[in-house]
Amino acid sequence: MPRELVVVGAPTSAGSYAPGQEAAPRVLRELGLIDQLRAAGRRVRDAGDGPVQVWSPDRHHPHVQNLAAVTRAVAAVAEQVAAALEADADVLVLGGNCTVALGVMSALTAHDPDAGLLYVDRHFDLNTPQSTTDGALDWMGLAHALDLPDAAEPLVSALGHRPLLTPAQLFYLGVEYAAATPWEREQAEHLGLRWSSSAALAAEPAAQATRALAALPPGDLAVHLDVDVLDFTDAPLAESTDGRNTGPSLDSLRAALRIACRDPRFRVLSIGELNPARAAGHPETLTRFVACLRNALRPPPRAPWSAGCAAPA
Template identity: 65%
Template sequence: MSDIRHRLAIVGAPSSAGSYAAGQEQAPRVLREHGLLEQLRDRGLDVTDSGDGPLQVWAPDPAHPLAQNAHAVIASVTAVAAQVGEALDGDADVLVLGGSCLVALGVMSALVERAPDAALLYIDRHSDLNTPATTTNGALDWMGLAHLLDVPGVVPELRDALGPSPLLAPGRLHLLGLDPAASTPGERSIRDALGLGMTTGAELAADPRAAASRALATLGTGPFAVHLDVDVLDFTDAPLAQDTGGRNTGPGLAQVAEALTTACADPRFRVLSVGELNPTRSAGDPGAIDRFVSTLAGVF
């Protein structure tokens, strides 16, 4: 966080509409209940809770099987953009609590509107470059970056709701924590064609601060947002993610904390968004939510 800003606005996006199943919509409420705001204030921050956007629980959308619940997603994303924009105009940094990974679209819509050279550090096991043409599961939350970059085959209504297209140039995006084996063939083709910068999860785990610093060096001089998809974490270390496939691979919570601290200490930093946290996943490890809350608070 910049030395000249000590205000932090909290924005909730309680939506699982773009996901695979219900659960993520609980995350903003649960993180607050576990004392996130109090821990942030204990660290000397002037914290404002800006409230939540629409509460949306995933349901099947048989009328649009390859891009399910797009209208609900648009409502959630545009609400995030409005709340983040208001906080930025008040010279606060922002912490967005999702919900699905699609919160990053609202964040970038707001940030790019105010700074056309804005960039995005995307911390995720997946590259989220799918489109309805490259995957059949219909979950928009692993298609988010495709819409920011306006790759062929995206949902026009969602793309257009974000602002001018493409909202994000390839050179202003870095994928940090990627598991190359978790990419679909369509994603690999898009990633290679655009020449996107990427750092693997293994590299992130080996030296989190160095990996984050190298990634940040690629983003230019403008302000940037950080998006954290909790499925980048080793699920056995921190069982939090909607996607349970990342077992015994990738960085643990301590390594991700180091990377986030490095990124959020950069004077260009403005917004941190969190997605894909499903509180029901930690039922067998009740302390996981508390560890995550302490990690988020410690980043600032």
């Protein structure tokens, strides 16, 4: 019997470049995600949403915008995920931006210190308020998880312990190395971070997912998906529109997610950077994405009874 699946909404774009991602949990529910998961054979409980936060320009803190709001959203995700894990449930977190992964890992590492994170993203998210001028925390999340120099202290301190993650607990899937800042490249090399490329994920999604999972520790597993890993032409979903005609299709991603979410260590899938407005010209993309989540989280088929076993009464 598969565990109950608790759905948590994190409707925040506070750490983003612009509004939009805060609508993702509502839109995915309206498209029937909960019913689709139940139809796939999961027992589902919708735990509702954390605080609704809409990005606005933070002119007082231009290099670390909306830090207090982001920290509140991370804490809310951590609280809801911790409650679900305590009840022995799996969790689906609907973001919001990629800072939701910090809340997930704050809860998961408290539950199992040997937990690992498969981070499916076009970017390393290793920037800090000092390494970039745009001030958006959604591509700084893992810099805070790894407690890099010049990370924003209030956010690092809110994560429970430091560093929240070690390099051995992390594997990136789908990175576009050319999109990394010089600081990110330096830190990735210095820390010995493990990653596979966007092109490799597009070409061999199942093999790359299997390789990444084999490199992670034996504890509980979280999978974080930033939808900007996708080829934006195939699946216009992400806040960032840079990934045109590169990266995996939604069908390729589906194959990788299915393997990751069937891993016996799996406990949490979180979704980040989905801006429903991006699909306005092709709304069927959102329906396809809901089907992708259903496929990833449906229970594995039951093993057939062998000829020497009696059927259950």
